[in-house]
Amino acid sequence: MRRYFARKLLIYGLTFVVAVTVNWMIPRFMPGDPVSAMVARARVSQPEAAEAMRTYYNNLFGFDEPLWQQYLHFWGALLQGDFGISIFVFPTPVGDVLLDALPYTLGLMIPAVLLSWFVGNWIGALSARRKVLDNTVLPAGYVLTAMPYMWIAVILAWALGAKAGWFPISGGYSLDIQPGLSADFALDALHHWVLPFLSLFLVALGGWAIGMRNMIIYELESDYSSYLSALGAPQRLIRRYAFRNAVLPQITGLALQLGVLVAGALVTEIVFAYPGLGSLILAAIQNQDFFLLQGAFLFIVIGVLIANFLIDIVYVVVDPRTRTGMAGGTS
């Protein structure tokens, strides 16, 4: 078990280093010059002013130092929690801008990820033994998985928001309410939360249901199931074993899907103009705010790594083989 965690930690550490390095490399080695782009965007007429801006940005980015020094400084600043200063909401530090948006994204992501996983596995396990349910769940599951996140979001917003008028279709709260810890605000925020949540939940649901159904059928046809039923074990017991075995790959699947789910949350936020990281990233791209973009990237990577680590811990609790260290070298 110590070996299992040592391996996982090594991979997460390496991933973090690679992510930080990619983040550092892209503005320096990609074609196109972010500093010129930012100076051009400011539309300064005097050449001296433009030159001053260029020097300021070069200094801020640290482009005036040797490369290896830039790299080390980048790490140094990062470890002190310094992501640079946002251009889009100048002069707020990027870290603060991101922290303001984070609760909205987490409030959307965590329930959507967990609930779709639980409900999807439950429906999938049910449909593996009921023909009627199977014939409806399977096609519906395929349609849901094939849908782009933003399309189902747009359709929901149109049907339940614009047409039916049940839910607001944009923003995280009403404009006449001050965000804070009041009951009014909580209710209003919840009202705005329903549609984005529903779209994320629905798209992810189909995949989990199909995966669980296939795994259960696979387990029910395996040797140990036939052996148990030959021994005259009750069907309930066999199903319970099948379920417990089928759930393990689904936990691994949850870890693998996290990166993709982040993408889903980003585009869904953009559809609903929800004030989370996704909307911030869109604003950062439109305003060529590279610090904000880089900061958001690192935030996302750190979030995915933490979530993956939590899933690894859950896996150890659920799968006795990893506990006794018999799982071997593959991670």
Place this chain on the structure above:
Amino acid sequence: MSTLPDPAPEAPSADAPVAKPGRESLHYAVRNPKLIIGVTLVAILLAVGVIGPMLLDNGNPNEYVGPQASAPDGTYWMGTTTFGQDVYAQFVHGLRATFLVGVVGGAIAAVIAMVVGFLAGYRGGVTDEILNMLTNVVLVIPALAVLLIINAYMGVRSVAVQGLFIGLTSWPWAARAIRAQTFSLRTREFVDLARLSGSGTWRIVFREIAPNMSSYLFMTFILLFGGSILIASSLDFIGLGPTEGVSLGLMLQSAQQWSALQLGMWWWFVPPGAGITAIVGALYVANVGLDEVFNPKLRES
């Protein structure tokens, strides 16, 4: 356990028996309803994407041709946008771009996944350790986040470049699955025999191992193809799509941007999303059909 690049953890399981496609497979293929439905749907959409733009007398789908914001009728089959652009013209051009990005992204990802998966699975040892580490690292970094910053800095955006970057980031799960398959094949007798006769690594991989899992590789490519289409539509929607021409994702973006939703112009945002869903869904269904054709164990049930 392998996973789709989108939320469907139901890629063919790694320990499923692999079979050579042949005459027998063809026999089952033409009798498999899932495969037939999926392939037919993809073929129809592909035909619309290839032939559709040729039948239009107007080469530019973004041109302002008709009345503004009119609902579908006889002249404009899918209505027009707020600016009087023909939604049908955009749709058929968009289908073409969607297929293109799927092929480019899927092919590049499949090639990388095969090289990494074969090498790691066949060579084992230190090579395997290193490649496996690399795969895991790329797997954990969210691809869309990397694509976002690369795209934002690059500025040059075409369908081909988009496909290239998607291909470069979406291979890890497939590499893992191929590695697992190769691992189970490399200890078989015919591989030992080839090794004894002095064949090199790549010769054994391509002559002995790859043909024995060709059906599996083909299915992996289909899933990567569908995944590329979904990732590309997300990028287009965020505003990082091709700067020239039109794609289904860009159509959704402009519908969103110009409040088609609030104006009730459903014909602007329903067709592009339905097009993507139809292509990707048909690919998945065809893939399940293929699995049943190649895998006798699934066929009986």
